[in-house]
Amino acid sequence: xxxxxxxxxxxxxxxxxxxxxxxxxxxxxxxxxxxxxxxxxxxxxxxxxxxxxxxxxxxxxxxxxxxxxxxxxxxxxxxxxxxxxxxxxxxxxxxxxxxxxxxxxxxxxxxxxxxxxxxxxxxxxxxxxxxxxxxxxxxxxxxxxxxxxxxxxxxxxxxxxxxxxxxxxxxxxxxxxxxxxxxxxxxxxxxxxxxxxxxxxxxxxxxxxxxxxxxxxxxxxxxxxxxxxxxxxxxxxxxxxxxxxxxxxxxxxxxxxxxxxxxxxxxxxxxxxxxxxxxxxxxxxxxxxxxxxxxxxxxxxxxxx
Amino acid sequence: xxxxxxxxxxxxxxxxxxxxxxxxxxxxxxxxxxxxxxxxxxxxxxxxxxxxxxxxxxxxxxxxxxxxxxxxxxxxxxxxxxxxxxxxxxxxxxxxxxxxxxxxxxxxxxxxxxxxxxxxxxxxxxxxxxxxxxxxxxxxxxxxxxxxxxxxxxxxxxxxxxxxxxxxxxxxxxxxxxxxxxxxxxxxxxxxxxxxxxxxxxxxxxxxxxxxxxxxxxxxxxxxxxxxxxxxxxxxxxxxxxxxxxxxxxxxxxxxxxxxxxxxxxxxxxxxxxxxxxxxxxxxxxxxxxxxxxxxxxxxxxxxx
Numbered sequence: 001x002x003x004x005x006x007x008x009x010x011x012x013x014x015x016x017x018x019x020x021x022x023x024x025x026x027x028x029x030x031x032x033x034x035x036x037x038x039x040x041x042x043x044x045x046x047x048x049x050x051x052x053x054x055x056x057x058x059x060x061x062x063x064x065x066x067x068x069x070x071x072x073x074x075x076x077x078x079x080x081x082x083x084x085x086x087x088x089x090x091x092x093x094x095x096x097x098x099x100x101x102x103x104x105x106x107x108x109x110x111x112x113x114x115x116x117x118x119x120x121x122x123x124x125x126x127x128x129x130x131x132x133x134x135x136x137x138x139x140x141x142x143x144x145x146x147x148x149x150x151x152x153x154x155x156x157x158x159x160x161x162x163x164x165x166x167x168x169x170x171x172x173x174x175x176x177x178x179x180x181x182x183x184x185x186x187x188x189x190x191x192x193x194x195x196x197x198x199x200x201x202x203x204x205x206x207x208x209x210x211x212x213x214x215x216x217x218x219x220x221x222x223x224x225x226x227x228x229x230x231x232x233x234x235x236x237x238x239x240x241x242x243x244x245x246x247x248x249x250x251x252x253x254x255x256x257x258x259x260x261x262x263x264x265x266x267x268x269x270x271x272x273x274x275x276x277x278x279x280x281x282x283x284x285x286x287x288x289x290x291x292x293x294x295x296x297x298x299x300x301x302x303x304x305x
Numbered sequence: 306x307x308x309x310x311x312x313x314x315x316x317x318x319x320x321x322x323x324x325x326x327x328x329x330x331x332x333x334x335x336x337x338x339x340x341x342x343x344x345x346x347x348x349x350x351x352x353x354x355x356x357x358x359x360x361x362x363x364x365x366x367x368x369x370x371x372x373x374x375x376x377x378x379x380x381x382x383x384x385x386x387x388x389x390x391x392x393x394x395x396x397x398x399x400x401x402x403x404x405x406x407x408x409x410x411x412x413x414x415x416x417x418x419x420x421x422x423x424x425x426x427x428x429x430x431x432x433x434x435x436x437x438x439x440x441x442x443x444x445x446x447x448x449x450x451x452x453x454x455x456x457x458x459x460x461x462x463x464x465x466x467x468x469x470x471x472x473x474x475x476x477x478x479x480x481x482x483x484x485x486x487x488x489x490x491x492x493x494x495x496x497x498x499x500x501x502x503x504x505x506x507x508x509x510x511x512x513x514x515x516x517x518x519x520x521x522x523x524x525x526x527x528x529x530x531x532x533x534x535x536x537x538x539x540x541x542x543x544x545x546x547x548x549x550x551x552x553x554x555x556x557x558x559x560x561x562x563x564x565x566x567x568x569x570x571x572x573x574x575x576x577x578x579x580x581x582x583x584x585x586x587x588x589x590x591x592x593x594x595x596x597x598x599x600x601x602x603x604x605x606x607x608x609x610x
Contacts, residue, residue: 146604261488287515291548292514298451
């Protein structure tokens with residue numbers, strides 16, 4: 001049994017904001033490589049409108065074509081019932097619904113209010129009844145909104161409460177623009193785990209302000225065992241150009257493995273997958289371990305010493 | 306009273322490995338800017354041989370010329386008694402001695418054994434008696450050696466014990482090449498604070514493997530209140546080209562301030578100082594907050610929302 005479960009989001013959260021379309025066969029190659037690393041779950045694509053996210057317009061083809069390995073769950077983001085139908089048609093194991101905790105981000109990003117999102121998510125959750133497909137709900141801006149600033153914790157807890165009421169199977173708290181700090185993360189995680197001990201909570205961090213791993217550590221200390229992470233640190237924040245993106249999978253796995261916390265992931269295979277990225281996306285990626293090597297890397301002494 | 310003390314090391318640890326000499330007047334301008342930010346201490350230069358570290362050959366001129374502000378301590382690295390004499394002549398408030406916990410790193414970096422270093426440090430400590438100048442000792446490779454790997458904690462504790470016996474006033478545990486992880490840091494910090502509660506311990510982290518802030522958090526949780534950090538994340542590890550360097554002062558201060566832990570530092574002034582760096586050193590620097598803005602930064606809603 002792994003102590004920590006990694007939900008790999010690069011194929012969705014990472015590739016969606018790349019400046020150019022990544023070829024379908026490259027996406028499939030990347031996901032197949034990821035499926036061999038031991039990550040528990042791969043968010044493979046998003047069933048949104050091709051106009052909204054053209055980079056992921058090949059969601060159905062990608063998910064139908066990738067290798068399906070026992071023990072590796074394939075999930076996809078769905079914005080509405082139509083997207084959910086398409087995802088179910090492709091045989092996903094899980095779906096990931098999304099809403100924002102803050103009114104402004106909800107309006108800008110989803111063109112609806114959080115209340116309208118909840119109605120939408122209730123419809124999607126209804127569709128999943130009896131299918132055996134796990135319905136997860138991701139709450140964006142749970143640790144702060146780029147337009148409104150920090151939200152009261154009660155506002156986020158109230159969204160969690162509504163989602164639990166709707167009957168979602170799991171909830172992800174997202175630090176969408178990298179605003180969270182470890183003290184805030186610890187408080188929030190303790191609150192949700194105390195109030196809903198039966199709900200599987202996942203934490204989704206960005207490294208926008210360098211605190212990605214510190215926040216993951218704080219969440220782990222509070223009892224969280226499921227983390228979203230993105231290979232190579234792919235992904236980003238449209239509001240902070242030049243800043244780093246999602247917390248990097250191999251850096252997160254490396255930290256926990258160094259702490260003797262089992263992630264179930266074979267780090268060397270993960271690094272091999274990450275090494276594919278610069279060619280795939282056409283630029284350098286923020287991950288550190290691929291550049292620096294693992295902490296137990298030993299160097300030869302200089303010849304003149 | 307600040308809850309945390311920042312020891313700013315960019316003028317020494319950062320500038321020493323830059324590929325070109327930073328003009329003396331630029332160094333002075335940088336240190337004077339840093340002295341206004343509220344950092345407790347600035348490691349302003351190093352009194353090593355100009356042949357060994359040509360970038361810091363102007364140590365005496367720099368330290369004699371910078372503004373001396375009440376409450377801001379000026380420290381300098383000294384490798385030996387001759388260096389200490391030169392530092393004392395310039396009127397430093399503190400000196401920072403250095404040795405390695407591991408034999409191999411000691412041989413490569415200092416051309417002597419740890420035992421010879423201890424003798425050297427005893428001589429320097431003796432020179433400081435009655436001067437009122439604080440004598441700090443930094444222990445390199447305390448969390449791992451690039452040639453030997455991880456050291457047994459007892460080996461590091463034994464070095465600390467010897468240094469306390471010699472009579473140094475404070476000790477810095479250095480993660481020289483960014484090998485430390487939060488679990489190891491927590492154990493080590495708890496051990497030293499338990500064994501030597503009267504010794505002021507400082508922690509020195511590198512962000513080589515992305516764990517800089519997570520390690521600082523772990524050290525803080527263990528009770529550490531003094532941190533080395535480098536403006537902009539200047540500095541680096543000669544063994545890991547392309548990897549990030551020292552933990553970045555403004556990112557560290559930002560994290561702690563966001564956690565409502567007082568650092569005594571005015572973050573906006575620190576960011577102004579950091580903004581000088583790219584021109585000063587001729588390249589981009591790793592710090593995140595200057596790129597992303599502070600976590601409480603708010604954005605205007607897009608016009609069409």
